Each structure stands twice: as C-alpha cells, then as structure tokens.
Amino acid sequence: MKYHFASIIVLLTTLVSCSGKKAGEVENHWPYAGITYEIFIQSFYDSDGDGIGDFNGVTKKLDHVKELGANAIWFMPIMPSPSYHKYDVTDYKAVHPDYGTMEDFKNLIKEAHKKDIKIVIDLIINHTSSEHPWFLESKSSRENPYRDYYVWAQKDTIADFINKKTITLDSDNIRQWHDPGFGEDFYYGFFYGGMPDLNFDNPKVREEIYEIGRFWLEEVGVDGFRLDAAKHIFPDDRPEDNHAFWKEFRQKMQAIKSDVYLVGEVYDRKEVVAPYLPGLPALFNFDFHYTLIEAYQKEDGMLLAKKQKEVLDFYLDITKDFIDATFSSNHDQQRLLNSLDQNPRKMKQAINILMTMPGAPYLYYGEEIGMLGLKPDEHIREPFLWDIKANDKGRASWIDPVHSIDDMVTPLAIQKSMSTSYFNHYKEIIKLRNSNRALALGNLELYEGELAQPLMAYFRSHKDQAVFVAHNLSDVEQSLEIPEEYQKVLYTFGSADLQDQKVKLPAYSTIVIERQ
Template identity: 30%
Template sequence: MKHWWMESVGYQIYIKSFFDSNNDGIGDINGITEKLDYLHLLGVNLIWITPFYDSPMDDNGYDVRDYYKVSNMYGTIDDFERLIEKAKSLGIKVILDFVLNHTSDEHPWFVESRKSRNNPFRDYYIWQDPKYVNGKRLEPTNWGSFFGGSAWKYDEATNQYYMKIFSDKMPDLNWKNPKVMDSMINVGKFWLELGVDGFRMDAVSHLERAPFIDSAFSKDIVLDWFKFSNLEGNHTYLKELNEKLFKPYGAFTIGEVGGEASIDEAIKYSSFTSNEMSMVFNFDHNWKNNVFDITDLKDLKVDVIGLKKVLSKWQETFKTIGWLPLNWLNHDQPRVVSHYGSMDYHSESAKMLATIMYMSRGTPFIYQGEEIGMTNYPFKSMDEINDVSTINSYHNQIKDRPNDKEMILKKSLMTTRDHPRTIMQWSSQKNAGFSQNKPWFHVNPNFIEINVSKQLSDPNSIFAHYQKLISLRRFSNYKETILYGDYQMILQDHPTIFSYIRKGPQKLVIIGSFSKDNETFDTNNLKFKKLVLSNYKDVILVNNKITLRPYEAIVYEVEESL
C-alpha cells in the first residue's frame, strides 16, 4: 500500500513569521507564494500552512472567527488561489490546519449560542449549570485547562459555564451535536474544492468529553487529560469525517494527538485499516532532556537512550501497519539545535540531528528555519513573550508559589512556545530580510550569521545538507530503502551514539554522535561499500573502528553482515 504522501517531504510554515510581502511587519500568503521557489530548491514537495483564517488572534489564529474567510492581515482568497496555482506548477502539495476542537468566542455560532439557552446554536458548544457549595457558585467540574486555570468559563447572560480546554476565548465545540459534524464537513469541502490536498488536524484528540464528574486527581482545579483526551468517541467522529469528507476527496490527513496518546491509540487513529487519518503527530520524543529540571542552559543534557527507545518503539510498531511523520519540532516546541544540539558545534549538530531523523521510515516535516539551523531566542523577561499559554502558566505558577518567582521565570523562558515563532532569517539585511518594516515579533540577534542567503552560497551549509538528505529520499537509487526499508536500532544502550540500520534493496547504516568528545564506533560486523553522506569532510576509519568527532553523522552503504 503506497500513497503519494509516503514519498513526500513536508515543510511547516508558520505564516505570521515566514515572509512579509507588503511590508506591514506580518508574514502573509503572498509571502509564501514568493518563497515557493526557495522551498522547491530545498526539495520539499508538501507544505503545511498554519491558520490564516479570520481570527481575533488570541492564540495566533487557532481561534477561528470565520473558517471561510482569510484574515485581512494575511491576504485574500484570491491570494490563496494564486498560491495553490503556483505550488501545483512546482509539484508542491498544500495542506492546511483544520481547527476542529474549538472556535473563537467571536465566531457567529458562539455569538448566537450564548444569547439564550434555547438558541438554535446553543448545542454547538458545551454548556453546563454551575455547581453550588454552601451557596457559593463553582465551576461544573474541577477540570483544568491546558492554558492554566479552569476548563470552564462563566457566562452571566444565561447563568451557565461553557467549556474551553484552551483559552477563555476558544470555546469548545460540542461534537455530540450532528449539526457540528455537518458544519465542519462543509468547511472541509470548501477548502478541498479550492485545491488543498488535505489537513493537519489540530487538537484532534480532544473532540470527545467524559461524563462531567470531578477529577479524582485533586479537590482543586486540576488538568486531567483523561477527561477530554483520546476518548473512544473521538474515533466515531473521525470515522464519519473520513467517510463523508476525506475519502471522497482523497485527502491526506495528519492528526495532532499529543504526548499522552498511547501506541494503541495511535494505531486506532492511523493504521492502514483505521479509516480515520493518514498518520498522527506524537510528541513523545520532543522532551527527552532535562530542560524542565534546570534553570541554566549550560546544564542541559539529552537523554539519548530515552530518545532512542521512543523513536525505535514507534518505528517498530508501525513498520507494517501504518505510517509515521518524522519531525523534530513544530510551532509549539523549542528549536531542535538548541534543544538537542550544541551551539559550540552548531553546523555539525544541526546536520547530525537532520540525518538521524530524516533517514528513518516515514514522512519528514521540516519546520521553517530548521533547514538553516535557527536557534531559540534569548528571552530575558515575560514582557518579551507573546504566547498566551506561557503567560497564563507563568501567572498561575506565581500565584501558587510566589517565593519561586525567579525559577518559574527562567523555566518559562526556556520552554515557551515562542521560540519557534521568531522571524524567519532570510538574510543579514534589516529585519533579517523578512520585512522592510518592524516585524510583529522578535528577530534573533544571530540572524547576521544564521540566514538563508549566506547558506545558499555555501556548499557545506546546513541548508546544503538538508538538500542532500531530501535528494537521497526523493531521487537517489537508495530511495526504496530509505522510504520503505526495515528499521533496526543498534547500540540501544550507548549513552551518546544514535545508530540504526535500514534494510531494503540495499543496506544502510546511519550513525550519529550526540557527544562533544570523540567516540568510537566498532565496525567489525559491518563491511562498508560506499560512503553515502557525512557532515565532516572525511571519515576517520582505522582498524575497523570509526573515530566519531563531535556531533559527527555518517551514512554508509554496507554489505550484508559478515
């Protein structure tokens, strides 16, 4: 069973920070169109664009006010149709975010819903009566929100609470109401008929709700994933969406199911026989270091063994029954070279991380700027933060632990979702070549050194390495092995070497070092035929042992085991 998306290389565009075509300081649709030639040069043939729908921008567009309208700040439907036309001329497929769990509180459905208890749109959302204890009005349950505080918001007009597991301005849709399903199917049809090739399904694991009973985890407000994550009803909704929307249009779908979805849940969502989605993003591998336990980045350590276990587990489980995305980050996670690499070996570590991820079985999704090694931003205060979840979480923690203010600040700044959202670094010119005017968000001070323009002219750049990796996947005689070959992790218990074998028409060994020191890789049971890829100019191989230099990455074609 082969599909076009298995042989694609994806690229996520965070539109607001990608490229500003009209110099208002905000990235836009025409900016993406202008840069499609760049993406074509990189070699990607699938792009995922984050929301550009009409929105009050409480959560950077994931709070949709009108699913059928492009936000004025991003352009028009006509602009989008031109983008689709150019993308198709370059052989680039386009998928969009489909925000299914919630809308903005300014969406016409919710504006109507909150007017009265008997409004026709009332049941588009989840409303519950208050709970009263000793005459005091309380939330219907003690469930917490992902963005801090309660998952309920009181609405005085009708003396009820609406559920919102994210921001107060993002009320949750009630998927038990068939009219919600019908309405969202119509939204999907609109964009598919405009020419999009599918959707990244935002927060898709949260469509169902458990009975409205307090969490036993605490008497206070508590975030209890089990009340609204990966519940059985989710699969019912997705099967119906697939049958009525995705399948008739041949749409590619990739779901965001988070770090709490088990392997078994992922199989239900996206095995070849699930009839729900093409594949799912999980985040099990995104936090395999000690970033939450430290306050100084010099103490950052990667759990390489843990990383290997997680990635190997997903590869092994899905080797015959489904397909996986390959990604280091998205718009919610830290820049990978800051998170798992080394600023002392910036280029080497960026190339090594790319090699060990994108030589795996699955469909790569490169996040904008990753291909040039963009890094986390040096945030110094909460005044520099834009992300609503970071701000809410910070203030909630300060309220609970006022004596820990300094530590809470440091941790918040290290882990904020704003790191990947800084401005794309196109050149060493003003505002990193993003706009002639002041950008909406920060430009990392290192844009002078780290930018697209500089790397395009350097055959040894990180960008050039990504090009080679993508070319190997799409056009080389190793394509079949890289795409569909077996995956076998070796040296599972080595604390710094990440290595695995891909076996198909050929046999490839992929080796990456997470160490700043030299490491030794024993090759006694391998007979090398050809060096396929390396991030150093040569390989030090003496007496059947490779000396791996700091963050070295090597791909060899090898003979069958001796």
C-alpha cells in the same frame, strides 16, 4: 533482519516502481515518507510592505521550499481570527485579510502544484473563537437554534468543576468552564474562554464540519488538513467517541477527495496516540521530538532508536496503514538550536538523525538557517531572515524579534554561499534521503553489537538496498565495528571515517554506509 513496516513498504514499492525513477535519483515519497515544511505565513515573507507575511510572499518563495527538498507545505491557520496565531476561527470559509484574498491563496495552490508541492492547511474544529457568529448566537439565549452548537451547563450542576485545575501535556489552562457574563450558565472551553469547544454530540455540528472540509478540498483545492487538538473533540474520558468521530471524518473527506491527507495532533504517549490511527492515518510523533532532545542531554545514543522502533512496532499492532509524522521542532516547542545548547554540530547532526530515521519528517520554517526562539510562543515564531536587514525587503516586522536577529542568525542569502552553513547542510542530507530508498522507505533494525553509550546505530533496508547509519552524540571520539558487507560510504559528517570495517566517529559526527 526482520522486515517491520512491511505493508507500507509494499505500497511505497508499488508507487515507486511506477515512477520510472532510477536508483540514486531524487524522488518524491510524499505522503508516506515525504517531507513537509511548516510555515507560519505571518512571519514568512511580506510581499506588500505592511509588515505581515502573506500568500503572495509564500508564492514568491516556493522555489526556496523546492530547493530545500520538501514535498509539501503545512500552513498554520489562515482563516479569519482575532488573534495573531489564528487558532480561534471566526469564519471557516474565508482567509484572513492580512494574508491576502482567497484568489491569492488559490493562486498559491496552483503555483505550488506546478512545482509538485502539496498544500496542507490547519483545520481547527475542536473549538471556535468566542467571536464566531455561531457562539454569539449560542450565548444569546437558551432557546437559540445555535445553543447546542456548544457545550453549556448550569452553574449549580458543575460547581465542583468550575475551579478545578487541569494541566495536560498540551494545555496549562487551569479551568475549562467559563462564565459568559450572565452568572448562571457556563460554557466549556478546554484551552481558554476565548476558544469555546464545539458540541460534537450535535449532528448539526458534525455536518457543518464536513461541509467545511468539502469547501476547502473541492472549492479551494487544498490537498489535506492538519487537525488541531484532535484528542479533545470529546472530553478525555470519552476516547472511544474521539476515535469513532475521526473514522467518520476520514470517510467523509475521502468521499470528497479519495487521496486526502489527514495528519492529527494527538499530544500524548504512544498508547493514547495509536488508537487514533484508523481515523487519522498520519499522526505527529511527539515521542520522537522529546526523546531526541533527551538523548543529547543524557548522551544516550540508542535511547531514540529504541523508542522509535518501539513506537513503530506498537502502531503496527493497531493498523498496517499509517504515516509516522516525525519532527525535531515545531511552532509549540522552543527552536531546536536552543534545545541543543546552541551547538552547531549538534544542530546539524540532529537533522541527520531525523532524515535517516523512518517516517515522514516535518521541518519547521527557519530551522534550515538555524533560527533561535524561546517561549512565549510569539518568539518561537519570529520572522524569517531572508537577507541582511538593510536588503531584506520581504522580512516581516509584525513583531520585534528577540532571538532571531542579524547579530545571532545568519540570513539565508549569506548562508547560500557558505559551504558549511545550516542551509547547505539541510539540503545535502535531505537530498541523500530523497535519493536513497533505503533511507526514505526502509524498515528500521537496531545495531545489536557492542556500543559505547553515546553511539546511535541502526540499519535501514528496502528491497535489495540496505544502509548502516551511526551517530556519535558526544564530544568524545567513539568507534565501532560493522558487518563486512557494508563498505560503500554514502555520507559523512564531522570527519567520520571507515577503515577495515571499523567506524571512527569524532564528536557529533554521522556516517551512512551502503551494503555492497
């Protein structure tokens, strides 16, 4: 078998060898292969009874993140904003008062670090809120010093573009130029008029952004940033300028914190995503999410395995130092269980696939208890169910949930006592991954033997450790033969079985076998 992903493996091997851990013990492989838990604070845990989740609520529930097996938390936006989602910032050096105080947040970071949990925050620098003081100044006059903080054009120069409909993978906005009410000068806002884009051709804007990064890393103490809308810093017809900016951003942030973690949202196919890697060493793998769902829809097991290998090999041609941020769902997609026809076996198998593939997996809050959610976005971000409603003092109530309600989703407190619950399933497969270096750190090699179409099969190997993994993505039993050196069954789901080197895989089952 060939050893792809090699440079990352060398780095990880060095880190692991210094840890003093023995084979089979649970290890923390973050950032290169660790697990990050995404939280929308507004819906997580309400500590003060105002209906809105808050920093102190997260602090109270850090043990949940730890018990699950995650190594880091990514917080959706926490800065002041007029919107519930907070992706339109009005103050880059403050926290939203609904969530608590800056001291509350610093305490959260301190307590998380005590538990060896890293903290990553959303940093939204492509645009601000139209209520940000910079924009209020900018639109006040053409002579204002903040005018060039944003992108302005006279109406007659952009007449052909004002009503142009542009629909992209990450926006269904039908126009990008907006009238602030004067009728002459229009400003650019890729997502919508309430989010005017910053002008990164202006050196002053770039310096403002670098200072904001310094503030959060140095004065507040976060471990890194998730960079929203990273593809749109400059217009889509200037990709080289985007790549150059992120290289500069990375250099500036590393000068402040040498081990800063940067993960970018570049919502596109791999050919567009890969050139961002030198500036954003971690990038979300949207192909993984969509191909996972497609594989179930088509009952084509190797579709995802082949796609993942293709992506990893493609990235290696760009740089040897990258983090593949895989995910099965997030705050922009419908809940995973909804995508999988609300089939519990598919749901549990999907997390098996995520945790046995290469990468640094992201988990969206609530997936571990099988929360439900469909668009609009508010309803894929509904409150976490900690206990039955009568006992759930920390359940947020800022929105009336439609999908994740007690009649449809079993709360965590009950799931903890159920051996077959989603929560205990997540814990089990995450623990396996965190205690098996081949699964966490290993390269990916595809099974080359004869396979029925619904089967997904591959090898993961790291140094002298190797495992074989197989999943049946159909409701009909399948079988396959494997090499004789793979005999030690490490994990089964759905009554999968190994007899005389023949693997039997009932409907939606998984097996992991170690090489002897």
